Amino acid sequence: MIELEEAIEIIKENVKKIKRVKTCNIIDAINKVSVEDVYSPIDSPPFDRSPYDGYTYNSDIDTNKLKVVGTVFAGEIFKKKLDKNEAVKIMTGAKIPKEANCVIKKEDVDIIDEYIILNKKLNKHDNYIFKGEDINKGQLIINKGCTISVEDIGVLASLGIHEILVYDDIKVGILITGTEIQDLHEILMDGKIYDSNKYILNSKLKKMDINNVVVDKASDDLLELEEKVRSIIKRVDCLITTGGVSVGDKDLIPKAFKELGAKELFWRVNVKPGGACYSAILEEKLLLGLSGNPHAALIVFDNILIPAIEYITNKEKNHKIKAIFKGEFNKKSKKDRFIRAKLFTENAKLYVKMTDNKDAKARLYATLNSNCMIKVNKGTTLTDNQMVEVVTF
Numbered sequence: 162m163i164e165l166e167e168a169i170e171i172i173k174e175n176v177k178k179i180k181r182v183k184t185c186n187i188i189d190a191i192n193k194v195s196v197e198d199v200y201s202p203i204d205s206p207p208f209d210r211s212p213y214d215g216y217t218y219n220s221d222i223d224t225n226k227l228k229v230v231g232t233v234f235a236g237e238i239f240k241k242k243l244d245k246n247e248a249v250k251i252m253t254g255a256k257i258p259k260e261a262n263c264v265i266k267k268e269d270v271d272i273i274d275e276y277i278i279l280n281k282k283l284n285k286h287d288n289y290i291f292k293g294e295d296i297n298k299g300q301l302i303i304n305k306g307c308t309i310s311v312e313d314i315g316v317l318a319s320l321g322i323h324e325i326l327v328y329d330d331i332k333v334g335i336l337i338t339g340t341e342i343q344d345l346h347e348i349l350m351d352g353k354i355y356d357s358n359k360y361i362l363n364s365k366l367k368k369m370d371i372n373n374v375v376v377d378k379a380s381d382d383l384l385e386l387e388e389k390v391r392s393i394i395k396r397v398d399c400l401i402t403t404g405g406v407s408v409g410d411k412d413l414i415p416k417a418f419k420e421l422g423a424k425e426l427f428w429r430v431n432v433k434p435g436g437a438c439y440s441a442i443l444e445e446k447l448l449l450g451l452s453g454n455p456h457a458a459l460i461v462f463d464n465i466l467i468p469a470i471e472y473i474t475n476k477e478k479n480h481k482i483k484a485i486f487k488g489e490f491n492k493k494s495k496k497d498r499f500i501r502a503k504l505f506t507e508n509a510k511l512y513v514k515m516t517d518n519k520d521a522k523a524r525l526y527a528t529l530n531s532n533c534m535i536k537v538n539k540g541t542t543l544t545d546n547q548m549v550e551v552v553t554f
């Protein structure tokens with residue numbers, strides 16, 4: 162049986178990254194990935210400007226009394242020629258006239274009629290913002306492959322760039338399988354259960370900013386499964402199924418995919434819970450068959466599907482950190498185990514504790530209030546204050 166890390170590597174070797182691109186208005190570009198390097202088309206600021214409300218003049222003077230010959234507001238230009246011993250009243254952000262070379266703050270002068278008395282001696286370029294001081298024309302702003310942040314969008318806007326070429330959004334299918342699954346609005350019949358996976362997986366995808374999602378469900382019937390998969394796979398880049406990946410008579414996901422001609426990547430991973438999972442490639446798309454057990458499905462979602470989707474969408478990130486474990490965990494296992502936990506800080510140190518000390522199979526309760534998972538390496542237990550590896554999501 163393969164380990165988790167191998168499962169991720171096998172997927173990366175077999176899936177194709179999204180190549181479709183689109184031009185995107187920067188207002189919608191947050192979290193998208195830039196296809197190209199982006200260079201500044203202009204200097205920013207585009208002209209020499211004042212950082213203060215005050216007076217601008219040429220510092221090469223032998224008096225501290227200057228005549229104020231006009232006012233320049235932000236967005237306007239002082240059109241006249243400014244002579245020696247003359248000043249212009251200037252507002253923050255306004256263009257500094259050609260002949261001036263410094264700005265004195267309003268607070269640092271006294272006003273007598275149409276004159277100002279300078280209470281400070283300024284030198285050339287004191288309180289002076291140069292054209293291109295922030296960003297130069299032709300400067301590299303965004304590296305190709307970078308995930309666009311709020312700050313990137315702010316800089317793009319400041320340079321007048323309103324569109325950017327990005328990779329297209331991933332389309333994901335969710336196929337919920339199981340004859341025992343009922344919709345939430347139905348009255349629960351004996352032996353049946355409500356469908357939590359649909360809501361969990363949809364929300365996980367939404368949280369990842371993935372909104373192109375096709376959701377369907379199928380009963381444990383080989384022909385129905387094949388038909389649903391055949392129909393969904395054409396519309397998505399990646400298909401997630403839940404249920405039907407163990408060894409029961411009705412665990413038909415691997416069989417359905419084989420019948421459809423899929424290439425199997427792996428079936429079962431050496432991890433607890435979530436070991437019952439299946440992966441294949443069909444029509445160049447990734448399939449990940451998660452366990453029906455929601456707790457187990459989430460472990461595989463966070464540890465295999467998220468890295469896989471991040472790879473496909475050119476957004477790889479590190480989700481692993483180290484924290485100090487508080488509590489005790491004595492269950493040794495032959496497999497790596499993930500337990501639901503909560504990260505918290507105390508005295509500027511990062512700690513983690515379990516959210517449910519029972520860690521029982523299929524307990525969705527443990528997921529409540531959790532914001533991470535602790536990895537318990539095979540053959541080990543956890544003791545108070547030891548350093549542990551934590552996966553955040």
Ligand SMILES: Nc1nc2c(c(=O)[nH]1)N[C@H]1C(S)=C(S)[C@@H](COP(=O)(O)OP(=O)(O)OC[C@H]3O[C@@H](n4cnc5c(N)ncnc54)[C@H](O)[C@@H]3O)O[C@H]1N2
Pocket residue numbers: 337338339341342354355356357358359403404405406407408409412434435436437451452453454455457
């Ligand atoms: N003989 C063996 N039996 C099982 C093994 C094994 O190794 N040998 N592995 C067990 C493990 S571990 C798991 S996990 C499950 C995985 O089973 P499947 O992936 O085939 O999933 P199902 O049997 O369809 O469902 C498991 C469980 O989850 C419930 N479920 C299913 N779908 C949903 C849903 N949408 N929302 C909420 N709950 C759902 C389902 O009713 C079952 O109770 O296999 C073990 N068996």
Ligand code: MOO
Pocket residue numbers: 432433434435436437438452454457458522523
């Ligand atoms: O494989 Mo099951 O998914 O351990 O809980």
